[in-house]
Amino acid sequence: MKNVKIKQCPDCGVIKPIDGYYKNGRSHHTQCKPCYNARTRARYKSMAPVRAEKKAKAPRTGFGKYPLKVRQEIVEMRTRDKKVPLRKIAEIYDINICTLKYWSKTGMIKL
Numbered sequence: 001m002k003n004v005k006i007k008q009c010p011d012c013g014v015i016k017p018i019d020g021y022y023k024n025g026r027s028h029h030t031q032c033k034p035c036y037n038a039r040t041r042a043r044y045k046s047m048a049p050v051r052a053e054k055k056a057k058a059p060r061t062g063f064g065k066y067p068l069k070v071r072q073e074i075v076e077m078r079t080r081d082k083k084v085p086l087r088k089i090a091e092i093y094d095i096n097i098c099t100l101k102y103w104s105k106t107g108m109i110k111l
């Protein structure tokens with residue numbers, strides 16, 4: 001017997017045709033498709049705290065690295081009085097004018 005066309009899933013115990021299993025390289029996964037999906041989902045869910053911690057620890061870049069107060073001030077300057085030129089803001093907060101324009105373009109801040 002070269003090709004086994006059926007296989008038993010160890011998770012649900014059901015014997016299913018081989019196309020009920022996802023391919024894994026030249027072979028097939030041990031668990032059937034629904035069980036494999038359930039395992040993947042469970043693993044993804046169990047990793048949520050790890051992902052959250054990683055995100056919290058990640059260094060802030062761009063606009064986000066500036067203190068909230070500064071960010072609010074910049075946004076306010078542009079929303080309350082659109083006349084405050086980017087050049088002036090760049091000067092006040094010592095931010096590169098190109099950086100400000102980039103933030104504006106990418107929607108990081110409404111300028």
Ligand SMILES: [Zn+2]
Pocket residue numbers: 009010011012013014031032033034035036
């Ligand atoms: Zn199964």
